[in-house]
Structure formats: C-alpha cells, structure tokens
Amino acid sequence: MTSFDARRVRADTPQLNRVVNDRTITYLDTAATSLQPRAVIEAMSRYYELRHANVHRAVYVTAEESTAAYEGARDAVARFIHAPAGSNEVVFTKNATESFNLLAKSWGKANLGAGDVVLVSEMEHHANIVPWFQLREETGVEVRFIPVTNDYRLDLSSIDELMRDVKLLSITGLSNVLGTINPVRELSSIAHRHGALIAVDGAQSVAHSPTDVVDLDVDFLIFTGHKMLGPTGIGVLWTREDILADMPPFLGGGGMIADVSTEGYTPAGGPTRFEAGTPPIAEAVGLGAAVRYLEGLGMAGVMRHEHGLTGDALTRLAIEFDGRVRVIGPADTLDRGGVISLDVEGVHPHDVAQVLDQFGVCVRPGHHCAKPLMRRFGLAATVRASFGPYSLARDTDVLIEALGHALKMFG
Amino acid sequence: MSNLEDLYREIILDHYRSPRNRGELAVPPATRVEGFNPLCGDEITLYVELEDGIVANVKMMGHGCSISQASASMMGSAVKGKSVEQVREQIRTFKQLMTVHESTLEHDGEPAKVDLRALGELAALQGVVKFPVRIKCAALAWNTLSQGLDELA
Numbered sequence: 139m140t141s142f143d144a145r146r147v148r149a150d151t152p153q154l155n156r157v158v159n160d161r162t163i164t165y166l167d168t169a170a171t172s173l174q175p176r177a178v179i180e181a182m183s184r185y186y187e188l189r190h191a192n193v194h195r196a197v198y199v200t201a202e203e204s205t206a207a208y209e210g211a212r213d214a215v216a217r218f219i220h221a222p223a224g225s226n227e228v229v230f231t232k233n234a235t236e237s238f239n240l241l242a243k244s245w246g247k248a249n250l251g252a253g254d255v256v257l258v259s260e261m262e263h264h265a266n267i268v269p270w271f272q273l274r275e276e277t278g279v280e281v282r283f284i285p286v287t288n289d290y291r292l293d294l295s296s297i298d299e300l301m302r303d304v305k306l307l308s309i310t311g312l313s314n315v316l317g318t319i320n321p322v323r324e325l326s327s328i329a330h331r332h333g334a335l336i337a338v339d340g341a342q343s344v345a346h347s348p349t350d351v352v353d354l355d356v357d358f359l360i361f362t363g364h365k366m367l368g369p370t371g372i373g374v375l376w377t378r379e380d381i382l383a384d385m386p387p388f389l390g391g392g393g394m395i396a397d398v399s400t401e402g403y404t405p406a407g408g409p410t411r412f413e414a415g416t417p418p419i420a421e422a423v424g425l426g427a428a429v430r431y432l433e434g435l436g437m438a439g440v441m442r443h444e445h446g447l448t449g450d451a452l453t454r455l456a457i458e459f460d461g462r463v464r465v466i467g468p469a470d471t472l473d474r475g476g477v478i479s480l481d482v483e484g485v486h487p488h489d490v491a492q493v494l495d496q497f498g499v500c501v502r503p504g505h506h507c508a509k510p511l512m513r514r515f516g517l518a519a520t521v522r523a524s525f526g527p528y529s530l531a532r533d534t535d536v537l538i539e540a541l542g543h544a545l546k547m548f549g
Numbered sequence: 550m551s552n553l554e555d556l557y558r559e560i561i562l563d564h565y566r567s568p569r570n571r572g573e574l575a576v577p578p579a580t581r582v583e584g585f586n587p588l589c590g591d592e593i594t595l596y597v598e599l600e601d602g603i604v605a606n607v608k609m610m611g612h613g614c615s616i617s618q619a620s621a622s623m624m625g626s627a628v629k630g631k632s633v634e635q636v637r638e639q640i641r642t643f644k645q646l647m648t649v650h651e652s653t654l655e656h657d658g659e660p661a662k663v664d665l666r667a668l669g670e671l672a673a674l675q676g677v678v679k680f681p682v683r684i685k686c687a688a689l690a691w692n693t694l695s696q697g698l699d700e701l702a
Contacts (some may be wrong), residue, residue, distance in 0.1 A: 159552075486614035488589055488686065489557075496553045505590055516588040518612060547557065548565070548615065 147528040150431075154528060163497035164536040169314050169477045169524035170341060170363045170502050174428070178367060181427035182420045192416055194393065208419050211426030212409070215374055218429045219359060220350040220361060222488040223379040229409040230372060230417055234362035235265040235340045237375040240412060241308075241337060241358055242269035244385045245377075250305055252278030254531025257304045257334075258290055259284040259320075260514050261313045264507040266339050270308070284309075286514055290316045290467050294328075299331040308358075309336070311343035315466035315522065317448070317477035319343070326355040335381075341365055345509045345526070346444055346475055348437040351376060367527075368428035372421035375412075383407070389414040432527075440527045444476040447525050451478060451534045458538050462545055466520050476525030479506075482541065485548040487519040493547060494521075497540035555676035557615065565615035570625030572608040574598055579606070579702055584693030586685060591617045593690055597697050604628050604636055608702070609690070616674070616683050621690035623671050633698060640695050642668060646675055647684050 148154055153173045156163045165173060192202035212225040221227045231237045246269075250256060256270050260283050270281045273291040284300060285293040292309075294330045301307075307329040312319050322338055329336040337358035340349060344359075345366035351359055358381075361524035377385075387394055387405045391414035396404040405411045432440070449471040455463055455478075466479040482490050494501055502522045505512045512518065521535055574581075574596035584593045591613030598606040607625045612618075624643075628636045646668065677687045 314590070485617075487682070488614040489616075492556065492680070492683070493553060512590075518592075547553075548562065 142436055142443055143526075144530055147175065147435065148530065150177065150462060151528050152176060152179070157196065158498045159496050164497070164499045164533045166525070166529070166533055166537060166538065167500045167502050167507075168345075168365070168526035168529070169522060171370070172345060172526050173369050173528065174367055174369065174424075175431050176179055177431045178369065178424045178427045181219050182369060182424040185420050185423045190420070193419055194410070204419060205427070206486065208417065208422050211422040211429075214426040214429045216376075218349070218377055218433065219344065220352055221376055222352055226379050226408055227376055227382060228384070228413045229375040229377075230422055231365075231375055231412075232371060232418070233373040234339065234360050235373070237360040237362075237373045238265045238308075238339075239269045240388045241360065242273045242376055244388045244412070245358075245381070246270070246273045246279070246306070247277060248384070248386050249396040250277055250279040253280075253303060255280045255281045255302070255304045256308060257284060257300060258287045258304045258308050259310070261290075261292070261316060261508065261511050262308075262310055263314055263341070264509070265341075266308055283510070286316075286511065289469075290318050292318075292320055294324075297328055298332075301328065301334065304329070304332060304334045307334055307336045308339070310339040310341075312340075312346070312475045312477070313467070313508075313511075314342045314477060315511055316547070317475045317479070317519065319473040319475055320469055321473070322354050322356065328353070329470050342477065345432065345440075346437075357381060363425040363428065366425075366428055368425035369421045371418045372425050374425075381516040382409070385412075387414075388412050391415050393417070415537045428452065435527055443527065444525045444529070445471055447477065447529055447531060447534065448474060448476045450525075450527060450531055451525075451537075454534060454538060455480070455541075459541065459545070463541055465514060466517065476524065476529070478524065479520040479522045480541075481517065481520055482544060485544050487521045489548060490521045490541070491542050493544040494540045495518065497536055497543070499536055499540050501537075552676075552679060556680055558673040558676065560670050560673045561615060561619040561691070564619035564622040568618055568622040570607055570609055570622060570629075572596075572647060573607060573610060574608045579608075580697055582697035582700060584611075584689050584694055584696070586613070586617070586689050589614070589686070591686060591689055593617070593621055593693050595621075595690065595693050595697055597694070597701070599633065602633055604631055604633070614683075614686050615642065616677060616686040617689045620671075620674055620687040623674075624690045624694065627669060627671055628694070633701075637698065639668075640691050643671060643674075643687070643691050646672070647678060647688055 151173050189203040191204040193205045212228045216225045216228045287293045326336050335357040338356045338363040344361045359376040364370040394414040396406045462483040464481040468474045491503035504519050577595045579598040582595050593611035596608040
C-alpha cells in the first residue's frame with residue numbers, strides 16, 4: 139500500500155504554482171471548486187486532440203472511441219461510489235444543481251403531491267432547497283426543515299415527528315458552510331423506517347472521504363465533477379436501477395428516445411433517458427480521469443490528511459486570535475470536514491477576503507448559497523477556507539498571517 | 550500591499566469605524582428607501598428629508614463591508630444642505646469616479662474627467678476602481694439615493 143502524500147498531489151496540480159501579488163497562491167477554496175491535476179487536464183486535451191466525435195451515433199473508429207471514453211467514465215464513477223448495478227445507475231448532468239432539478243422535476247413530480255412532505259435541513263445549499271419550493275408551486279408538496287442546533291449539528295431530537303408524511307429526506311452529507319458531517323447511515327435507517335427514500339448531497343463529501351452507496355444505504359446520491367478534481371460542466375445523479383426505471387424523462391430531445399414518430403415518442407431506458415442532446419463528453423472524460431486519480435491517492439488517505447489539517451487549523455485559529463476569529467461550525471474534528479467558516483471580529487467578510495487576496499490566499503466570502511443557515515445564525519456572510527488533497531499546513535500558516543494583518547488593519 | 554493601502558485609505562477606515570449619519574428619520578416628512586446588494590448581502594436603508602428643494606437631513610441604517618459603509622457615511626455628509634440638482638450632479642460625478650481608471654486622472658497633460666476637488670474626501674474612494682468587484686459596494690448608497698430622489702420627484 140502506498141501512503142498518501144499531499145506534496146505529490148501539489149506537484150501534480152499546475153495552478154498551485156500560480157503567482158499573484160508576488161506570492162504563490164494559497165488555495166483554500168476547494169469547497170467552491172477544486173483545482174485539477176495534470177492527469178485530468180491532459181485526458182481532456184488528449185480527447186480533443188485525438189478522439190473527439192459525437193457519442194452513440196456513428197460507426198467510424200473515433201466515434202467508437204469517443205463512446206467508449208464517455209461510457210468508460212460512467213463505469214469509473216459507478217466503481218468510485220460502489221454502485222451495485224454499475225454504470226446503469228449513473229446519470230450524467232451538468233452539475234449537482236441540475237441533478238437536484240432532475241430529482242425534483244422527474245422523480246419528485248411523479249411521486250410528491252399535496253399531503254406529502256420533502257424533508258430537508260436548515261444547513262442545505264440552495265440547490266437542495268429551491269427545486270423543492272418550485273415543486274411545491276406545481277404539486278403542493280410541503281417542504282419541511284430539520285433545525286440546526288447551536289453547536290452546528292442537525293437537531294434530530296424530534297425527528298420522528300418531523301418524519302410524519304415525509305416521502306423523501308434530502309440532506310447534505312457535509313455542510314458547505316459549517317463543515318458538519320451528517321450521520322447519513324443513521325438518517326437512512328430513519329427514513330426507511332418511516333417508508334421514505336433518502337437523497338444525499340455529496341457535492342462536498344465525495345472528494346474527501348470514501349463513498350459506498352450500499353454501505354450508506356441511500357437511494358439517491360448527487361455530486362459534481364469540479365469539486366472532485368474534475369472539470370466544470372458535469373454532475374452526477376446516482377440512484378438504484380429500480381428507481382431509475384420508474385422515473386419519467388426530464389429534458390426531451392435527441393439521445394433520450396427509443397423511438398419518435400409524427401404521433402409521439404418512446405423514451406429510452408437507463409441513464410440515457412435523462413441525457414438529452416450531445417452530452418458533455420470531454421467533461422465526462424475529465425471526470426473519469428479525476429476519479430481514477432483520486433482512487434490512486436486512496437480516499438481513506440485523503441480523509442486522514444484533511445482531518446489532520448482541519449484539527450491543526452482549528453487549534454491554531456483558537457490559540458492565535460484569542461476569540462477574535464470565531465469558527466462558525468463544530469469546534470472539534472469529530473464528524474467534521476475541512477470546510478472552515480470564519481467570523482472575524484469587526485471586519486466584514488469581503489474586506490477579510492480582500493486583504494487575504496493580497497497575500498495570495500484564495501477564500502470565499504459570502505453566504506455560500508445557504509441563506510437559511512446564515513439567517514439561523516444571524517450572519518450576512520462568513521469567510522470560508524476549505525482544504526483539498528493538495529492542501530498543506532503551510533497554507534494554514536499563510537491564512538493565519540493574513541488574518542492577523544486584516545485584524546490589525548481594521549482593529 | 551500598496552494596492553491594498555490604496556483601497557483602504559485611512560479616511561475610509563475612519564468612516565467605517567465611526568460611521569456618520571447613522572439613525573432613522575420620521576416618515577413622513579422624510580422618505581425611506583432601501584438598497585440591497587444580493588451578491589454580498591449588503592443592505593442600506595436611507596432616510597432623506599427635503600425642505601424647499603434642499604436636502605435638509607439624511608440618516609441611514611444597514612450593514613455591509615468597509616467600502617459600502619464608508620461610501621454611505623461620506624455620501625451623507627456630502628449631500629446635506631445641497632439642492633436636489635446639486636446632489637444629482639454629485640451622484641453623476643461619483644459614478645464617473647467609479648468608471649474612470651486612476652491612470653486617466655493622474656496622466657499629465659490630459660484633462661481629468663473627474664473634478665476630484667469637487668468630491669472632497671469622497672475622492673479617497675478612487676482606489677476602488679482597481680478592484681472591479683468592489684465598485685458595486687461603493688456605489689450601493691449612491692444608487693439608493695438616486696432611486697430615492699426619483700421617488701421624490
């Protein structure tokens with residue numbers, strides 16, 4: 139077994155050599171988007187140099203290669219999340235947001251009406267809130283929220299009551315603001331005990347820990363390529379083969395049909411039913427390369443590495459700033475990922491981020507597309523630093539140096 | 550750090566730490582108008598009281614970054630006692646400042662498009678132009694005031 143080495147990942151990632159404001163960048167914005175290793179960039183560029191053709195259509199060699207590359211990426215993604223029926227359960231979308239819209243507008247519209255409830259939580263990304271509100275306008279389904287406790291965890295004290303009439307529990311695996319890791323296995327068994335299905339937003343989790351959909355016992359898993367070292371423009375909806383078979387088509391057009399006449403159409407079966415039009419082929423190739431790269435690193439090693447960095451950062455932030463920099467999220471590393479939201483005393487998040495930029499530090503100020511959560515904690519915005527497999531303790535050194543400067547400047 | 554010091558001039562930090570014209574005015578006689586920056590969550594509620602076509606009083610509430618707060622604070626002091634026409638002219642000048650790159654202002658021999666002296670301490674905000682994403686922060690209070698004057702007209 140090879141041991142995980144973040145310095146090697148760093149050497150593999152060209153953008154980490156970028157110099158801004160006379161300093162090599164310190165990239166702490168992986169929760170917004172990850173940086174790509176050379177293996178991903180080269181796989182996509184090789185695809186365009188040698189094998190580009192439309193998929194599923196022609197019989198010439200490059201078209202067959204293109205189809206094989208696209209479907210090979212689907213196989214790789216299925217293996218990565220341990221999908222029991224393999225690639226037949228993996229639908230490619232544009233991003234996680236589109237995956238949620240597919241879930242709501244296809245499965246949701248067919249299965250959720252007045253009197254039914256979809257249960258989400260206060261710590262969800264807007265992608266797991268707005269499509270449900272849109273469905274509510276259409277079908278009258280109720281959207282209910284699991285509250286978040288003062289120590290930034292799901293409040294499951296009244297969960298049996300909250301589960302009344304719930305048909306779908308749709309919940310994030312790892313909060314993109316708080317870093318909280320939710321107890322997905324426990325939530326699956328709660329949902330199933332109440333006769334509901336469970337969907338998990340894996341956008342922040344799949345690139346940072348091993349994922350096994352059978353072990354988690356979930357019914358839907360949603361994630362996006364660009365947060366897992368892959369390119370933008372490709373996302374995934376995984377669901378069990380039997381659920382997928384009953385889901386009505388989403389977007390209509392070429393590629394998603396079995397037959398079309400002047401009378402009507404018959405949709406195709408399997409994932410292609412949800413992939414109308416020419417799909418993002420190069421992006422799928424890039425995602426396949428990202429998945430293989432992550433497998434090469436070993437997800438258990440990635441998780442241990444980021445866990446160590448997070449613990450170190452939380453400790454140093456507490457010691458260094460004596461309460462002037464408050465962590466909005468769990469203070470210890472138990473069930474916690476490498477997403478660290480900060481409230482800096484007397485300094486607005488946009489000003490913090492502006493000062494950090496002068497040190498080459500890339501962080502994200504704002505509401506992180508989680509306004510209900512911001513309201514819950516009476517915040518307009520936070521500054522969020524987040525780790526990836528290429529992060530090192532020296533990134534935390536620069537973050538702390540820059541935060542100290544921001545405090546001095548505005549204090 | 551020279552860019553940063555250009556953006557965060559001492560006078561801006563001073564207005565951020567001790568904002569002027571904070572508070573509310575009775576409506577009526579004052580008019581209340583709200584401004585909002587959906588991208589970063591900055592909010593301002595502006596109270597403007599006119600007497601015989603003169604801005605007799607301005608108060609404001611809200612929250613935001615140092616640039617938006619300082620710009621609002623300085624704006625309040627700049628427009629008080631001015632006629633509506635003069636205020637509209639100030640708004641135009643300020644918007645010009647936010648669209649002209651600094652090099653045009655400093656370039657020898659070329660006529661400056663913006664009269665910095667007319668802006669008084671507001672000229673301190675010229676460093677914002679180098680940071681395009683922050684221009685909307687500086688402009689929030691001014692756009693809100695402009696909207697308020699339109700409603701009064």
